[in-house]
Amino acid sequence: MLGSKIDLFGNEWLDIVFDQKNKSYGAYALRRQSSSDTVKALFIAGTLFVLLFLSPKIISLIKGNSTLDEHLETTRVVTVQAIPPADKPVTPPPAAIVPPRAKETHVKFPPPIVVDRTVETDPVQLKDLVNATPGQKNIVGDPDGQVVVTGATGDGPAKQAAAVEDTQVHDFVNLEVQPSFPGGIDKFYSYLSKAIRYPELAQEANVQGKVFVSFIVEKDGALTDIKVERKLGAGTDEEAIRVLKASPKWTPGIQNGRKVRVKYNIPISFSLGQ
Structure with missing residues (x-):
């Protein structure tokens, strides 16, 4: 008995375990049907897994056929306009605006006018500049002399003070x-x-x-x-x-x-x- 191969899932093992026991007890019936229940559960689970895995593809195939039919039914006819001719008439540019004529006559290059002018004095010669002193020079003052004002005089400090008087x-x-x-x-x-x-x-x-x-x-x-x-x-x-x-x-x-x-x-x- 010990040297023989024991099948734990076989019904003979169950008979030995439940020998001289109440076989109408629920555990004996459950153990006898456990193998068949396991096979049924695997078959049902596999079938559901396959259906769940393939259901998106089946749904997409069904919807794809209906969408294709809808596209075929809603086909529209598009009218293409005719291509315009290549030689299109060119509109000439507007004529240039001509300004009105001036009242007086204008000459583009007037002729030069020669005027005879009499020279009253002879121009300065180079020899006349030898002894000339056109630059600045020192002038000695006279203590008894007078102050000579050649330009116009102003109002002096009185006017300047009045202009900058602060009234703020x-x-x-x-x-x-x-x-x-x-x-x-x-x-x-x-x-x-x-x-x-x-x-x-x-x-x-x-x-x-x-x-x-x-x-x-x-x-x-x-x-x-x-x-x-x-x-x-x-x-x-x-x-x-x-x-x-x-x-x-x-x-x-x-x-x-x-x-x-x-x-x-x-x-x-x-x-x-x-």
Whole structure:
């Protein structure tokens, strides 16, 4: 038994395994039919694989025949135009435009005109240039002589200064010399504290704060174009303008060595002492 060839897939092996056992059990029936089931499964799987592999080609062949039929049915007739003749008539160019004739007659090469002219003086001869001194030479001056002006005179520096007069309003930050109150800015605020009269309306309403004003320091030091940039109200704005108009003249600003007009901004404080 041990030396014989054993077929594990044969039914004899199953009989030995299931000897004296319940052969009606499902495992015995499954093992007996396993070989046939395996063959059927391989056949069905192979058939399905072949169909799936060849299905695109079959579908393309079917569609190709239908497309060919459609192309044959939709054939159109194309009409070709006749070739034009080689000898095509040539259109002559338009005639040149001839300008109208001039009113006066013009001669292309007028004849030369000979004029007899009498020479009043003889031309300079070479011998006359021997003793001549046409170049520059030294001339000794006379201390008692007079200044002779042969050309026309102008207005001089006065006109030139008027032409370049600077009337521009400069910013005090970018100046060589800034405008200043005589004695300094502390003297200016001392003047304001003495000159300001606190308005009665502002005292009654207890209005306190700062009035921001701007003005132009002219070349002669006078204050012009006084404006209130930020108001406080209750008569304080008008009072700030009044004291600036009554201010003494300032020292003007200087730019490029000349007096210029300068715009200045200052705050004026209004405070009630408690």
